[in-house]
Amino acid sequence: MKGNSLKEISLKHLFKKENALFITIITILILIIYVLLTISNLVIDYYYSMNRYNYLARTLIVEKGDKSEKDLDDISNIKHVVANVSNKYYNEFFAPILERDEGQLAIGAIINKKDLKIVKGRSPENLNEIVIPVKFCPYNEFDIEKDKFINGNKLIGSTFTIKSDKSVNYNLDHDDPKYLEMMDKRETVTLTIVGTYDSTANLVEADTAFATIKTIDNLKSPYHGGHGVIDSDGNSIFYNDEYVDRMIRVDSYKNLDYVKNELTKQGFDFWEAMSIDLMEFLTILLVPLVVSIILLIVTFVLIKNFINKKLNNRHTTLGLLKAIGYTNKDIKKLEFTENIIITLFCALVSFIIYFIVYLVVTKNFLAIFNYYSFTVKIPLFLITVLLIFIIIFIKVINNRVTHNILKQNVMQLIKED
Amino acid sequence: MEVESLEIKNITKKYITKSDEVMAVDNVSYKFLSGKFYAIMGHSGSGKSTLISILGTLEVPTSGSCIIGKKDISNLSDEKLSKIRNKNIGFIFQNYALDPNLKSYENVILPMYINEKIKKEDRKNKAIELLKYVNLEARIEHYPRELSGGEQQRVAIARALANDPDIILADEPTGNLDEKNEEIIFDILKKISISGRTVIVVSHNNNILKYADVVLYMQNGKLGVKNEG
Ligand SMILES: Nc1ncnc2c1ncn2[C@@H]1O[C@H](COP(=O)(O)OP(=O)(O)OP(=O)(O)O)[C@@H](O)[C@H]1O
Ligand SMILES: [Mg+2]
Numbered sequence: 001m002k003g004n005s006l007k008e009i010s011l012k013h014l015f016k017k018e019n020a021l022f023i024t025i026i027t028i029l030i031l032i033i034y035v036l037l038t039i040s041n042l043v044i045d046y047y048y049s050m051n052r053y054n055y056l057a058r059t060l061i062v063e064k065g066d067k068s069e070k071d072l073d074d075i076s077n078i079k080h081v082v083a084n085v086s087n088k089y090y091n092e093f094f095a096p097i098l099e100r101d102e103g104q105l106a107i108g109a110i111i112n113k114k115d116l117k118i119v120k121g122r123s124p125e126n127l128n129e130i131v132i133p134v135k136f137c138p139y140n141e142f143d144i145e146k147d148k149f150i151n152g153n154k155l156i157g158s159t160f161t162i163k164s165d166k167s168v169n170y171n172l173d174h175d176d177p178k179y180l181e182m183m184d185k186r187e188t189v190t191l192t193i194v195g196t197y198d199s200t201a202n203l204v205e206a207d208t209a210f211a212t213i214k215t216i217d218n219l220k221s222p223y224h225g226g227h228g229v230i231d232s233d234g235n236s237i238f239y240n241d242e243y244v245d246r247m248i249r250v251d252s253y254k255n256l257d258y259v260k261n262e263l264t265k266q267g268f269d270f271w272e273a274m275s276i277d278l279m280e281f282l283t284i285l286l287v288p289l290v291v292s293i294i295l296l297i298v299t300f301v302l303i304k305n306f307i308n309k310k311l312n313n314r315h316t317t318l319g320l321l322k323a324i325g326y327t328n329k330d331i332k333k334l335e336f337t338e339n340i341i342i343t344l345f346c347a348l349v350s351f352i353i354y355f356i357v358y359l360v361v362t363k364n365f366l367a368i369f370n371y372y373s374f375t376v377k378i379p380l381f382l383i384t385v386l387l388i389f390i391i392i393f394i395k396v397i398n399n400r401v402t403h404n405i406l407k408q409n410v411m412q413l414i415k416e417d
Numbered sequence: 418m419e420v421e422s423l424e425i426k427n428i429t430k431k432y433i434t435k436s437d438e439v440m441a442v443d444n445v446s447y448k449f450l451s452g453k454f455y456a457i458m459g460h461s462g463s464g465k466s467t468l469i470s471i472l473g474t475l476e477v478p479t480s481g482s483c484i485i486g487k488k489d490i491s492n493l494s495d496e497k498l499s500k501i502r503n504k505n506i507g508f509i510f511q512n513y514a515l516d517p518n519l520k521s522y523e524n525v526i527l528p529m530y531i532n533e534k535i536k537k538e539d540r541k542n543k544a545i546e547l548l549k550y551v552n553l554e555a556r557i558e559h560y561p562r563e564l565s566g567g568e569q570q571r572v573a574i575a576r577a578l579a580n581d582p583d584i585i586l587a588d589e590p591t592g593n594l595d596e597k598n599e600e601i602i603f604d605i606l607k608k609i610s611i612s613g614r615t616v617i618v619v620s621h622n623n624n625i626l627k628y629a630d631v632v633l634y635m636q637n638g639k640l641g642v643k644n645e646g
Contacts (some may be wrong), residue, residue: 009530012518237457320514324528324576325477325503327496410467410475414514 009334014342022306023346027323029299034383035068036292043285043380049374050276051253054203055115058250059273061087062263071266072246078262080255083111085213087245092208093219095162097189103138105160105191106208109216115202117209121156121195127218130160130191130209132201137206137371144367149206152196162219164189170223189219199373206371246272264308270351296386304397306337311401319381319413320404328406336398343394347387422583422615423449423472428481430467430638441467442478443638446640451583454610455617456625460642461633465619466588468635472617473496473506473586484576486583488496503531509587515561521548522557528579535580547575551605567598573595574605587618596624603628 051057062075076084089109097103109131110116113123119134136152137144163186172179185298189213199206224245248257263270311318321331355378362369362376369376405413428585429638430442441464449472450453459465468475482491485505490498502508516525525544529535535543548557551571561569570590577585585605591599599622607628610616618625626632632644 005526009519009527014524016518071527218568236597316514317516318508319525320508320516323473323502323508323510323514324497324579325499325501327499329496332501409470414510415512 011341013338013362014345017381019342022302023342025302026299026346027349027353028344029295029302030347031354031385032296033292033299033386034065034290034350034354035357036295037379037382037386038284038376039288040292041382043281043288045377046374047276047281049203049329051113052275053201053253054274055112056274058253058256059090059233060248060250060256060259060270061090061198061247061273062248063269063271064244064246065269069072075246075248075263075268078259079251080250080259081248081252082114083245083249084248085109085111085247087247088220088243089213089216090247093165093216095165095219097138098161098163100138100160102140104140104207105138105162106205107191107219108204108208108210109213110210111213111247113216114251115249117198118200119196119198120153121193121308124194124211124215126212128189128191128211129194130211130215131195131197132193132209133204133206133373134196135199135206135373136196139207141205141207141368141371144371145156149370150365152193155193156195158193160191160193161190162191163187164219165216165221168221168223170221188380200375201375206373220264296389299390300393303339303343303394307394307399308401311335311398313407315365315405315408315416318402319410322406322410323414328403331406332399332402333365335402336395339398340391343390344387351383420451421448422451422486423569424484424514425472426477426482426484428468428471428483430464430476431479439594440638442471442640444481445638445640446481447590447640449617451615452610452613453615453630454607455615455631455633456629457617457619457633457635457640458621458625464638465635466565467638468640469586469588469617469619472506472584474502484586488598503528504534505582505584507579507582507585509570509577509585509590510559511589511592513561513566513573515569515572515576517561519560520557521553521559521561521564521575524561524572525575527581528576532580542578545574547578548572550578551575552601565598565603567593569634570594570598570602571605574602574609578609583614585616586615587616589619589621591620599624 062072064072073084075081089111092106092108094104095104097105110124116123118129118131121131124130132138132152134152136150136155138150139148147157149287164188168177168182168186172182191209193209197210201209248259250256260270318331321334322328326334358376358378366376424447426446428442428445429440432441433441441516443464443466445587460489463605471478474483474485474493476514478491482489484490485501486613488501493501506644516527519527522541522544525547526540529540529543532559545554545557548554551574553571553575556564556568556572559568561572570593574590585606590606594602603618603625606616606618610630618629626644629644631642634641634643
């Protein structure tokens with residue numbers, strides 16, 4: 001039987017009042033499943049991106065403990081270690097941008113040039129040169145709105161002015177006149193934007209610029225990150241653990257375990273700069289996944305009942321088709337075409353609604369994701385798998401129900417109504 | 418000129434259920450000729466519908482053979498039997514069995530979809546011709562629910578004629594109709610038989626005797642000839 005004719009007949013059966021409820025419910029269910037799959041996909045994506053692509057995931061902080069400086073320097077000799085610097089470069093330097101109301105810049109140190117993917121311009125080489133993200137948002141994360149994002153490429157060549165903390169002793173009391181004087185006398189530094197980098201590859205916040213280690217030294221107070229402790233004689237002294245520990249970086253995530261093993265072997269204490277707990281991640285993932293599986297089961301039950309009811313209401317028609325020369329195969333195909341068209345129609349309508357919602361939400365409400373250089377993706381793979389599952393399910397149910405009906409005596413089928 | 422269109426030889430149909438065995442058709446042999454109007458009468462449960470099913474290849478007999486045209490159709494596959502039903506046989510049922518979602522002409526087209534001999538563009542015209550043949554030219558675009566019982570049955574007759582079959586099988590075609598409509602239907606069936614087809618009609622109603630060329634009688638699965646005219 002020709003496919004065309006099939007569709008012609010099927011379409012006459014489809015969009016009728018008695019199917020409207022089914023279409024509505026299935027459309028809504030599939031829509032919710034799409035959304036849940038998007039959330040699941042987001043969680044998985046976030047976990048893997050954070051753990052694998054963010055350079056912090058392959059950054060280890062090695063504690064000095066009782067090791068000598070030479071021991072610490074020798075860490076560089078471990079295979080796959082590409083940077084071994086003071087831990088003071090771990091935290092970015094935060095500074096208000098003087099030209100911009102509420103503007104803020106975070107400046108990180110480039111300890112391994114390869115970590116940055118330069119998009120336009122060049123990498124910083126000289127003092128007070130910076131690179132900024134292509135999608136640049138020089139504001140605090142609590143201040144994000146979608147219209148605060150700037151095309152970083154357009155800023156290449158321009159400058160920002162900030163204040164250096166270099167001369168400030170953070171160990172002093174904040175109401176100490178000396179401290180206040182230091183704050184007043186802070187040196188103004190002009191930073192030149194020499195290029196842009198792809199922040200999405202690293203999942204770095206959109207306010208983060210990068211500069212050479214020398215530039216950071218020129219900005220950060222030596223007291224930054226330190227705190228006062230009382231020594232054995234009862235005197236207050238300054239202690240800064242940021243300056244004694246080391247930050248090391250491994251060339252790729254897959255070599256992280258190797259380096260960790262080596263460090264352990266050599267007796268170092270260390271911790272990972274960033275890692276998300278797998279169990280925590282699975283718990284977060286489980287919620288949308290389980291709900292979508294439950295909804296999928298509900299969808300399957302509804303589809304099964306729909307097909308069952310529809311076909312069993314059509315004994316006369318099915319019997320008649322048999323009587324006028326349709327083979328069992330033809331009839332199964334005819335009914336399958338009908339059921340698949342109706343379900344795929346639901347899936348399509350859901351997708352259109354989903355897509356519109358996706359565009360509106362990601363463009364307007366998910367600036368925070370953009371800020372963390374993270375994109376909410378449409379889970380095309382999961383959606384494809386979902387649709388394949390639904391199609392197979394319909395095929396199986398359709399053939400089973402049709403087969404059971406056509407097994408009966410045709411005359412009897414036709415007599416029933 | 419009498420041409421043999423359908424022959425059954427020693428047909429038996431036994432239904433075996435859990436509780437008992439029913440001999441619905443019991444060793445029946447008969448030759449049906451084209452151009453004749455056959456009436457099959459008999460009490461309820463005598464096996465008329467079962468016989469019609471076998472003649473129409475919808476049921477496989479327990480034993481015996483059935484020859485349509487010159488072909489023995491015993492042991493044919495579902496696919497081949499379907500083709501024979503589509504091209505050689507037209508069915509008419511008591512409840513019309515129209516697809517409620519299709520218009521009159523679309524119901525008539527239904528058997529044409531799977532007949533590769535009828536071109537796609539000719540289908541609708543052919544359906545309209547057939548609806549004219551049963552005097553329904555004014556109801557071409559109507560849905561079954563918009564038609565009277567008699568009109569619905571005429572659509573069903575047009576559908577039975579869709580692929581120009583040699584044999585028309587009707588199981589109580591007027592069972593749900595009043596006398597006036599019954600006459601209309603029998604008139605059309607008569608016209609069809611005169612055009613050279615074999616028309617076999619099961620009926621309880623004696624009115625059919627006026628139309629039938631041959632009256633057959635079934636009793637306990639056995640077939641008898643009451644009147645051969
Ligand atoms: N599928 C079946 N399974 C079991 N028994 C059946 C089946 N179909 C018919 N029978 C039995 O076969 C016998 C003949 O049935 P059939 O339907 O051919 O009678 P009929 O002459 O058409 O009767 P009616 O005038 O009431 O339509 C009956 O006793 C019936 O119960
Ligand atoms: Mg009967």
